[in-house]
Amino acid sequence: MYDYGLLNPVWAGTRAAEQTSDVAFAQAMLDVEAAWCRAQIRFGTAPESIGQAVETACDITSYDLTELAAKTPDGANALIPLLAELRNKVAAQHPEAAGYIHRGATSQDIIDTALMLVAARTGEHIVTDLKTTVGQLGALADQHAETVMIGRSLDQHAQPISFGYRVSQWLEAIATAGQQFETTLTNLPVQWGGAVGTSTWWVDYFKAEQPEHDPMQLVTAQRDMFAEELGLVSASVWHANRMPVTQLAHAAFEVVAAAAKLANDVLTAVQAEHAELAEPNKPGRGGSSAMPHKNNPVLSIRLKNAAQEATGQLTALHTGVISNTAERADGGWHSEWAALRGLLRVTGAVAEILSELTAGLEVFPQAMRRNLDIHGNYLLLGRISQWLAPLVEAHDVVEKGKGKQLVESICQEAIASGDDLAQTLGDRLPDGLVSVKAIEKMLDPSGYMGGAATIVAEVNSRYRKWST
Amino acid sequence: MYDYGLLNPVWAGTRAAEQTSDVAFAQAMLDVEAAWCRAQIRFGTAPESIGQAVETACDITSYDLTELAAKTPDGANALIPLLAELRNKVAAQHPEAAGYIHRGATSQDIIDTALMLVAARTGEHIVTDLKTTVGQLGALADQHAETVMIGRSLDQHAQPISFGYRVSQWLEAIATAGQQFETTLTNLPVQWGGAVGTSTWWVDYFKAEQPEHDPMQLVTAQRDMFAEELGLVSASVWHANRMPVTQLAHAAFEVVAAAAKLANDVLTAVQAEHAELAEPNKPGRGGSSAMPHKNNPVLSIRLKNAAQEATGQLTALHTGVISNTAERADGGWHSEWAALRGLLRVTGAVAEILSELTAGLEVFPQAMRRNLDIHGNYLLLGRISQWLAPLVEAHDVVEKGKGKQLVESICQEAIASGDDLAQTLGDRLPDGLVSVKAIEKMLDPSGYMGGAATIVAEVNSRYRKWST
């Protein structure tokens, strides 16, 4: 028993950690073996009588995982010692039943299917959490569709936006990734093929037992039942085609990457100098006894940490996948397991954190407004000159093409002297060209958010159905 | 100026390298700027008269790319100096036209859209090459659906397969990845949003010019024309939502990973000790003057190399994406560019190589058979004992449960003594239990390929339509 999560603040103590634990994976392997027995019973290739003994033996709590781990290196997988023990347990109750266990299967059938099962189980909660998150972000975006703040380009003050608009972009990324992840979940396949993927054992069996039928049709029909038992998709063998693994891994990574963007923005906004957002409070979380003013944004830190871990896990998985060989790889396949599990675990933790963070994120519109004002009217210079330059030229104040220069020089001068910009422009431009009031309106950043609110509404309407 | 591909055997001299070159990217940026002008003309926000000057100026051959590169670091992007030059060129022909260039846009609109355009252009050829490859692999699988060879598990001899079956697994992975890539291509979006993604400039413009309309409806309608001009999808702004980039990158990587599996298998099979396959010959390729017996499998080496490069590029892209912030990231965005281009380039090269390699792969069935026989009848022991043990037990030769042991001990002994296995079994087992002929049939590896041929047919039927 090695790891509890002490070095993994991302997932220590989360539901995802349990759902992807070695215990959960080993139980999934037993579930797969049991499902295969049930499929045989249903298909008439095994007697009903074996059912009870198999089900009873397929409970991971009666196995010693430390011992299984110790035997894992010998065959470079954990199924081999688990299966030996499973056969013993079944045989102890029902000697003949043992022969039906794992019949015609290979380690890879069980391990790959078990990983898909773990994905399906963890994935279900991930999708739920992501839908909750998207719902919460939708409400937040809606609420702040008009809350003005500074938009940042290259992380520098650029133009005003609304906070709701920024939230809508978090939402769109998370929802896009979430939907793709959900789609991937609905396609998770069982693995079934025997030693080299061609179902030799069962083809021989059916040729002998049911010579009147095409043996592969029977193999496929029996596999369909197996898949049905597990709630997975009945698919052609993929021992040597790892696309199902890469697609799942990529879909998971996209969720984590979308969450990281949100976290990065929160981490900037909670800095004391910004103070635009605060993470939800929870007693005992994020404080520091030595530094009582601290409220560490631990949820966002964990999300950021998660994305960094996931990047490494995906690299490991890719490095494995690209060294795939023959009918079963010599190392490449093995590298997928921990990496895929790690990705699912991190993604699950991310979904849990997102759901908590977006439920209680505190927003400080006054601070947003204060920060927006740091550059004062400089922020509006582009807008003002875009608006006034043509008017100035149209009134022949200056010749064509010189309007922008005139307007900008008046503005720069006024701002530098600390004069009221609207008034100065009103004074300096010909009477009747524009009113001071009109200029003041154009200088109001809350009117300079373009389509921010429209985008909020559009994004919300796009994902409203999915999120509920 | 810098790179010709001398350190990049994967893509040096390929069509993909040209389609993703800096020249191609810069031309794509000009194409995007030109398309925006055309969209304005069509939408009635710019006069038709600007068209000619813009089109003429949007030809990259009249720009000095070395100079543009030298100016690139100042704004951390190449669009800024390119745009300055473009405006100069347009103004030289038609002074007023210059004002319509890039109107209401931001660098990110152009760069992101240009990258999507490069993806669309490169992608079209990639899909064509992948379809050709899948077609060729389908024919190869069909032709060798019954060509027996050894299947390998953990890269060790396991059970017989047909070469066609192995090819079917290459095919399935490449076709799955290719179809997903093709789908991604059909969704490539334009980027449009201005400084912070809210189209402030155009909202102001339409409020002033067409106050009777919802300005964002006009913005969207004009964007639709822009997308149409470029053959891309009109989508909501994604400045701060990088899912379109990760999805494209992942789809590309999956193609490369699927190809790597094929390459790894070819690299094993062309070794002199295996000699089961040879790469297509081309004068001047893969030979060595110092070592005349060499025929280096350079196509497969390049595919393997490609997958390793792509793993690094994807890591760089991920590292960038997860540090995305605010309305435009401060470095994370910049890291996507070269990584995405690199992925497209490598994927394009991979598709070209695949198409050539699978067109001319030489297959040596006799060598496959010779290698299969290395372990002789040992390979069939499992099958024989699975078949005979129940018969032996049914005939009360041994008690229940001991059949396998008896059969195996007879076999091991016979093989060790070099005796004919079928004959020995016939002699040692009770008369009438099985005929020597029946045993000989069971010892024929070509009858022990399970559903190999069925799988070949099934996979071929799944992708036949797509590949043609």
Added chain:
Amino acid sequence: MYDYGLLNPVWAGTRAAEQTSDVAFAQAMLDVEAAWCRAQIRFGTAPESIGQAVETACDITSYDLTELAAKTPDGANALIPLLAELRNKVAAQHPEAAGYIHRGATSQDIIDTALMLVAARTGEHIVTDLKTTVGQLGALADQHAETVMIGRSLDQHAQPISFGYRVSQWLEAIATAGQQFETTLTNLPVQWGGAVGTSTWWVDYFKAEQPEHDPMQLVTAQRDMFAEELGLVSASVWHANRMPVTQLAHAAFEVVAAAAKLANDVLTAVQAEHAELAEPNKPGRGGSSAMPHKNNPVLSIRLKNAAQEATGQLTALHTGVISNTAERADGGWHSEWAALRGLLRVTGAVAEILSELTAGLEVFPQAMRRNLDIHGNYLLLGRISQWLAPLVEAHDVVEKGKGKQLVESICQEAIASGDDLAQTLGDRLPDGLVSVKAIEKMLDPSGYMGGAATIVAEVNSRYRKWST
């Protein structure tokens, strides 16, 4: 609670897994806290009386790691809940002693130092195993310094080498990496600095208590004792300078990468078609009941798997390190922990596997010779023409510059016709130019290994002292 290693055949059941377990890491954190108390006692800033209570409480077996893990996310590290519990345990025995625990320290001081302690403890065994490995490889290289086999370039037959020469290259890489790793171990630093690295608490303390001294001299002197207690190096604070972490990680990775090369070569050589090497046998390892002829090279598979995992861990670590910020990073630091632990664990497992694999690697010189002969005399063509061309020209058999062509055409013809090459050359070349015997000598591949044996001796002499 979560992971036993079932998905990690690389390290499940290894000593390294235990030495890097959460238990070991948590014990190391307690060891660091205890060492700090001992340092205070030695330095006179804490009374001796606290010693016993602290030592007693610093035994990880009396802590509930599942509970600690559950509390880890709240502060995004495990030290916070561990410390609270430690203080309780100490206070229960000796109320005043609790105040001396963690005095002036910050979480990062303890966690970073604990990781270095884990590195030192695991590292000691790694170095021992690597020295054993290098010693064993040295003997193997020596034994096979003249055992001829085919050398491979781009994995294709190139020229003869000796197996000992190939071993010498494994040895050199492993020894180079091992020595660098050992050097890194001797420089592992303690971390000491308090909240922001400037030792504010202790500076205040010493200013008040020992105003006559430079407080930082006292801080440093006390830190020296702390380092001495732990067997680590007393170093300037490195909270915000992660070079000690990257150097350690890189040194570990190099060991793993060097091992992967060896594993890749073994995996090729154990294939049935090559059969030049076999992994040491161990009952129960690497066999397959379904496929009795199999002896899976699980040690090499685990080494290959290890390198792929390590590549991912290093990527995660790098992704963390490059997002380092301020006096303590918001996520980047957290990503280092599991990655560094993972690298140490994998490196430890690799060293154990290497030591076992190189102790019992079986070598089959006859198979090496058989494989070498696949291309027959083609392999020697270059040598023969290099040798004879000048002689032929010198004897005016052909004009200058045509010698190579003549020799090669004679050779190609002879080989193609299946004639004896030496005899044919002897017949076709002018009498007295060279003897058939001399040609036969030149055609002997065992005389065509260049400096192979010299390189073996040179490499062995370079590392002999280190390995013993």
Added chain:
Amino acid sequence: MYDYGLLNPVWAGTRAAEQTSDVAFAQAMLDVEAAWCRAQIRFGTAPESIGQAVETACDITSYDLTELAAKTPDGANALIPLLAELRNKVAAQHPEAAGYIHRGATSQDIIDTALMLVAARTGEHIVTDLKTTVGQLGALADQHAETVMIGRSLDQHAQPISFGYRVSQWLEAIATAGQQFETTLTNLPVQWGGAVGTSTWWVDYFKAEQPEHDPMQLVTAQRDMFAEELGLVSASVWHANRMPVTQLAHAAFEVVAAAAKLANDVLTAVQAEHAELAEPNKPGRGGSSAMPHKNNPVLSIRLKNAAQEATGQLTALHTGVISNTAERADGGWHSEWAALRGLLRVTGAVAEILSELTAGLEVFPQAMRRNLDIHGNYLLLGRISQWLAPLVEAHDVVEKGKGKQLVESICQEAIASGDDLAQTLGDRLPDGLVSVKAIEKMLDPSGYMGGAATIVAEVNSRYRKWST
């Protein structure tokens, strides 16, 4: 001619880009071939007369790199077509000289050595720039050794530090990495070994020509001259031992990672809300015509971008290195080239940027002080209670162990009410316990920087000699 750097703001237009260009690499390959000829002349194995023809032909400006690139894929390396052309050029001038070119060498000898030569040439400037940077940082640290600012833990306000202290940590990381990189540069080896690394050609040659000597001693002696000609280290063959490559790559990455930390800190500090630092101004850099208030921190953005790119390049390199096989790898080796070049290029650009950024970084001490004050006296609570609690207990104001609680409650109350904290404490604590003045002194953050200035001095003294 594909890439000018338009997608690579990190290195476009830098000196490093030129030093690592394909032109520079190809010239390095020619330099290696030329050096080998000179070594032969010096060693007496080639006539002096060949020198001129070789030198003349070894000028890359007379080669067509586009053509070489087009031929690169055929042999999967660029040396093959380059060498053919080189031989032609030499032969055109001096027919016999052509035979001495590349004598006994293999592609890998030239390519590996050329990459080391590129590293040496680029590296020299990198070290110079890093020394300049360290010198500049030393001066900056010194100047601001007492400039108080807030220190951040988990990027949140923690305790005061001096800006000089933060700079000292940048300095230490960059100097550590720089020194290690410099050391690596002094060990860059030539590669020399022929087809499979055993110098067969030259061993045969020397056996024939100088039978009285040990041929490998002559091979080594001649190699020493070759190394001397190139300014590299004469080393044992490392075709199959890639540790020299990983060590160089790791050393380069460490420089980039150290720089990224500095960049991340600058990016936070230049935000308008912080405004503690500004990047040096340069006309035309970092501005935005649409947003005149912007001064984009492009140097830091490029440094951050660099680290992300380098992470990907290192992953590619690692993925290649761990798939190393036999005497020359089938793809793994090829993946090293572009990755290593990329790392050197990025590292060179980073060094240039660092040197410019640290020369002109603007520091705003008033803003630092303003930000520090955001949390006001909350920041000092820990310090005050650490100081007063024992005094309060010693004066029996409260019982032992309750001092901290009393002091903290007085403080919290005072701060909450907006009262003067020193005065309130003076009032509420017994007369004579402490003076208000003493409390005020303890509340001065500039006196609460622990050993900041000492650390600055210590770090500066550690690297002063190296940096100049």
